[in-house]
Amino acid sequence: MSPKALDYESINEKVKKVQYAVRGELYLRASELQKEGKKIIFTNVGNPHALGQKPLSFPRQVVALCQAPFLLDDPNVGLIFPADAIAKAKHYLSLTSGGLGAYSDSRGIPGVRKEVAEFIKRRDGYPSDPELIFLTDGASKGVQQILNTIIRGEGDGVLVPVPQYPLYSATIALFGGSLIPYYLEETENWGLNVNNLSQAVTQARYKGIAVRAMVIINPGNPTGQCLSEANLRQILRFCFQENLVLLGDEVYQQNIYQDERPFISAKKVLMDMGPPISREVQLVSFHTVSKGYWGECGQRGGYFEMTNIPPKTVDEIYKVASISLSPNVPAQILMGLMVNPPKPGDISYEQFIRESKGILESLRRRARLMTDGFNNCRNVVCNFTEGAMYSFPQLRLPPRAIEAAKKDGKVPDVFYCLKLLEATGISTVPGSGFGQKEGVFHLRTTILPAEEDMPEIMVQFQKVQ
């Protein structure tokens, strides 16, 4: 009998080509060990609540009330919910057409998109149009939808930073496009050198690839750097000159651990540059409820904002979004709450600030603890985590270790991370999963383990050398 359509040898080859190391060999092995009873510290994915971070109380109160709207009329509701949470729940329910159980518009609830637009305006100082904001089930889904719109086939290239978060390489592989890597400079604190960009484009064109878009991840994942305004200007100018759509992955915009370089959005810099660039460069920016001090990964909420995208294309993106009917509604409300949090004077304001500041300050301390810890290891060098949720130390593996890995048929950093996992229960991702220069090895770990566990974790890292 000939192979069936879902036999391995006969499925879509693009599916097979996808690689996604964040949940790859290391994660699978860690899951096995966990099943066998070993204590595993999952630092492979930026999943704060899984490592003990508590959800912010106010947004959870509001979403809980939206899930149980019958409580809003209960005379006892005020005993366990604050009045401003009750008011907010009523506000968001009034924006839906049928509560959390009804599909929303496929772009998301209009009232929430308006709140997102107001947030962007406050952040950047430029108007934002709710009609050009689509809510999504997490930022990843938005990135996938935009790449699907751009990529027509393997002749289409997308510039992606290396090291990169493998959402990009995986999605480009799945849609059959070509990933054009541009290297970040580790010795310059993972800075983006525009000369590398030009080179990458030239090489790709030489191979006959039409370079159509460029991805930036700011703050960087896995690299943790924050782009300067000057750098963003260079990037936007480059996109203008080369006629590239810019995809701005800005999901870590709240995760900043130094004061010298605050987050600046690509949209703001684009608008600051004025015409013709501000009117010509096509930009799609992504955000999420999964990161920041929210860390609401499991809720799957995000948005993207489109700038300079023609209405007919927006209609096409809307049409494709509508096949999935709507993003999940509870996370849309969380997104509304994220962009429109409690204000001074609100009953829940003090608590909200206390909780969010507590998380952010602890992350800042952990970024420092981890970087210092790695730099105290023999044969490890590590740039400071300026932003995001990761540390990406370089491992100077001794020739002996590289030899042993080869014997085992493994990439050396995979071999190292497996060894680390078996010895310590720490589940990281090898640098090869993100891309790195030939002959150089890294690992990525989140900075998310509890602060009190951090010293012991760094001791564990130091042991496996």
Add this chain to the structure above:
Amino acid sequence: MSPKALDYESINEKVKKVQYAVRGELYLRASELQKEGKKIIFTNVGNPHALGQKPLSFPRQVVALCQAPFLLDDPNVGLIFPADAIAKAKHYLSLTSGGLGAYSDSRGIPGVRKEVAEFIKRRDGYPSDPELIFLTDGASKGVQQILNTIIRGEGDGVLVPVPQYPLYSATIALFGGSLIPYYLEETENWGLNVNNLSQAVTQARYKGIAVRAMVIINPGNPTGQCLSEANLRQILRFCFQENLVLLGDEVYQQNIYQDERPFISAKKVLMDMGPPISREVQLVSFHTVSKGYWGECGQRGGYFEMTNIPPKTVDEIYKVASISLSPNVPAQILMGLMVNPPKPGDISYEQFIRESKGILESLRRRARLMTDGFNNCRNVVCNFTEGAMYSFPQLRLPPRAIEAAKKDGKVPDVFYCLKLLEATGISTVPGSGFGQKEGVFHLRTTILPAEEDMPEIMVQFQKVQ
């Protein structure tokens, strides 16, 4: 300057080819009219809560508590939540690793998948393996993922019933495959005739298309028929003979409005048939929290179960699912609650049964009211809605109306539905959005308007003739 990557003329052609009438021209026009202040009755999409259906109390209490886990320790929680909801919330939180804010495994929470497997076993009388069940953000996402795994290019065909729910045509277009229509027999109550299937396959092969899979929608959407066991056997035998993967869209399995033909799952019939068929036919079955008496569309929860799919392919599907990290966790818990509802003796049992029975019995009455109403219209004939949530009457449009439509450059049923919308505010979907035989016209409306509004709605339909 050459077109930019997101200019309409240069985006992915497959995106442009997608059609999705459920939220197409009619829906867009209805949304406009609503903005202008007109009262619109949205019957274009099976979205029960948007038309006033109340959520079931118990599952919402549980999910609300999971959203606000800090309430579980509040001494007042028992004043507004029943003890069994509190216990269930603790149960589901214990199955997560970090509550609703943490990504789950990309296949969904293992404990919930176990509950789904137990439900399937109770339903079918055959074991079900949790490792072959993936939770998804609604059934649509699961269908998309499986079709993406099957379709390699335009030489790959998928048999789809006509009329069909356009998720299938849209997704096949987006992935660049070929839709092979097989016609359901309107005069035989939308029955599935296996001769039509053979013909469709023969014709497709003649065109050089490799037919790889077949879709059934049972109960039917938009057609409302329930497949008999004999019919399901024929289909499975056909899939065996023709080496086709069967995709069983069974999202309406709770929506049955007649007693003669209960829902029978494709999985049960497959297992009943015994080897070699039961061991050979590859089957993927889809379910959701959006339909039934739950109607939790906005929450986006679903699952698919794989039968006879080799482990290596399951691994590939898992890998691709992991790019999106995880389905949203709140809806995973709703899925758990759906497959494992309150039991006799539980505090909330009586209320749960009262609420769910109330909804289902009302849907049954509305199915009857609507079918009878249409059959009382001049120039309309309508099969009884045996299941699902739709009525799909045939409109015998007079030549004058067809002429007028042509003059307006519109498909006649689109023209009719627009007229209906403008005159009555009822937003339906033209039959051409689902496919129909040449020269025959339909519309699809949900049976979801409130029971007390139904007589008036049918009067409105009768007027626009």
